[in-house]
Amino acid sequence: MKKKNAIVIITFFMLILIIQFFITNNEKYLTKDEIKWLKEQEAIIYAANENAPPLRFVDEIDNQYKGVVVDVVNQLSLELGIDIQTVPMKWDDALLSLKEGRTQMCDMFINRERSQNYLFTDPIYNLRTVLLTRADDNFDTGNINSMKIATELGDYANSYLIENYPDAELIYTHNVEEGLELFLNGTVDAVIGDEPIITFLLVEKNENLNPKYSNIILYQQEVVFAVAKDKPELVQILNKAIPQLKSKGQLEKIQQKWFGISTPLIDTDNSSELIKTMVISFVIASIVVGGIFVLIIFNNFSLQRLVKKRTTELENSRNELQIIFDGISDFMLVIDKDKNVLKINKSFNDYAVNNGFMDRNAKCTEYINKFCSDCTNCLLDDAYKQEKNINKEVTAGHDVFEMNFQPLKDANNTVLITIKNITLDKINRNKMLQTNKMIAVGQLAAGLAHEIRNPLGIIRTQSYLLRINEKIDDAAYKSLDYIDVAVKRASKIIDNILSFSRFSSKAEKLIDVNQLIERLIEIHNEAIKKYRIIVNVESNIKEQIQLNVESVEHIILNLISNSIDAMNDGGILGLKTKVEDNIFTIICEDNGCGIDEHNINNIFDPFFTTKELGKGTGLGLFIVYSEVEKLGGKIDVKSKLGEGTTFIITIPFERKKS
Incomplete structure (x- = not known):
């Protein structure tokens, strides 16, 4: 009898833990006091680096402050229903402004010195910092001590270098781009910066594939919002708003806008999380079903009704996961080791219907032959053997797609295939490069036009002086007419070039x-x-x-x-x-x-x-x-x-x- 009572007690506590799980995952959002505090604020200002693309930068074309983090701040502004202003500054000025309370928010790494000046939220994203140096097969991190390194004023990397490589000579710049210029022209041995920024700037300068350069990963840490010391209420509010953005998928949308489906910033491996959540749901369901069985034995009808209620909630949770899976716009398939299609999401199901095949027992080639026609070098086999993600860019019709093969180790050796249409991303990248080229050509043309105007002015003046000379004959006058017509035509062409090369407002x-x-x-x-x-x-x-x-x-x-x-x-x-x-x-x-x-x-x-x-x-x-x-x-x-x-x-x- 004691054993039976012990089983009942254990089952009861299991159910209590399950109830607590649901309670903690459905806690209230903002309180009345927090909403009142937000309304009382005159302004909340986010200020950060003015030239750290693609995280945050001022676009030279439209002079707008843009970037990954700026988009996150704008989403927080919408989520909280308040106006959060975004202001570009030099990095060291932004840190000083936040310290003195003239601004209220900035994203950064945490260190001891900053902890004395600011309050911090929960993490927003992860970020790696790299050292760009010249390639050397014999490179050792100890070599950093003998290097001359360009680094941004006020950056977290400075304290890291001083602590770990005290003999390195640091050359301070206003931003990473200045440091990269010093590196490319040979003034310094290396430049340190956040990986997305270094990568973006190298692509912009067509140096990203240069075999002479090498990226050394120094550290990876979580980035948080730093808040002014006099705004502790803001920390608590942001800590509630950030999870809301994550749950609504806003952070994933922002990362896809700037980086595509894979990103160095936000760890959002939805497929792995989906499998893990399903496994957790299955474990919890098993516990509940076991509890129901025990309770039926002991005729505890009250507890039985509670377990049934929780079972329904878990079923709803599984349905919600399926809705999320089906709501993803990218094509998604789960394939087993025999290359049978086990599961597809709604987006791919609609595509399959439109293309005339619906056999769920078909091999993967029936579904993805348009994207992956070469089965001799099957990427599925490589994903199984290497046990790591494999990406491939393919062209189908007039569209370009990115295929990702991700092994799911905890799901019976299956592979999740994600197919994303990246045509617009490639178009935007090519348009950006073409725009930069056209700007350069326009500036060159405008410069040449200005230079040509000077000799044209001299020709026009000399023509005038010749005309007032009474000694010239009719033939000379006719030649001067030809000269004046040609000068007038050249001037008109120059005016057209200058007008077209000038930046226009939208x-x-x-x-x-x-x-x-x-x-x-x-x-x-x-x-x-x-x-x-x-x-x-x-x-x-x-x-x-x-x-x-x-x-x-x-x-x-x-x-x-x-x-x-x-x-x-x-x-x-x-x-x-x-x-x-x-x-x-x-x-x-x-x-x-x-x-x-x-x-x-x-x-x-x-x-x-x-x-x-x-x-x-x-x-x-x-x-x-x-x-x-x-x-x-x-x-x-x-x-x-x-x-x-x-x-x-x-x-x-x-x-x-x-």
């Missing part, structure tokens, strides 16, 4: 469409003459209209360029513009080579081109389509092979009220 403003088209045609004048193209321009627009100048320039410029490329043997280019009922219409037509019927549906795809290698990137019409979409307009194309092409673009706009 804001709408009143523009003269006819002058804009005239200027863009002038830019292509050399190609128009070379290919003997006749340009006809028609317009019923007699007033300025309110439009986004930058977008309209990109649209018309790419349409003209596309038509010229289609008429290498001469032809007629027609440009018509009109305004009716607050709709701005652009019609660009040519009698060039035309577009094949099989390609007409693909012309707006990024990187799609029928031009010879080196004569087109496939981004021109994609840019036109993107800009038209951004302006809320529509684009229609009509073409016949060998006869020509017509693009019709309509863009809504608001008339400027007088």
